[in-house]
Amino acid sequence: MTSRSPALAAAAFVLALGLAGTAAAHAHLKRSVPTASGTVAGPTQVEAWFTEDLEPKFSSITVTGPGPNGKKVDKGDTHTDPADAKHLIVSI
Secondary structure, three states: OOOHHHHHHHHHHHHHHHHOOOOOOOOOEEEEEOOOOOOOOOOOEEEEEEOOOOOHHHOOOOOEOOOOOOOEOOOOOOEEEOOEEEEEEEEO
């Protein structure tokens, strides 16, 4: 191994970092039913539409009840709509 090898390896590493793509931005909420921060009596589910396709294993909705205690009221079954990867649904 010559003395140039470490420098060449370092240069290749820096070049690889420069060529690496950046991660996509996070999806943003476009709309929801009921509306975000809204209060409704007796909904059976909450739906949310986002600006980008969602990765189901990293996406969830938590619905809490009114009042200061904010008890969780959703069934924990958040899933994307099979027909629209930007649409997230959870049962109440």
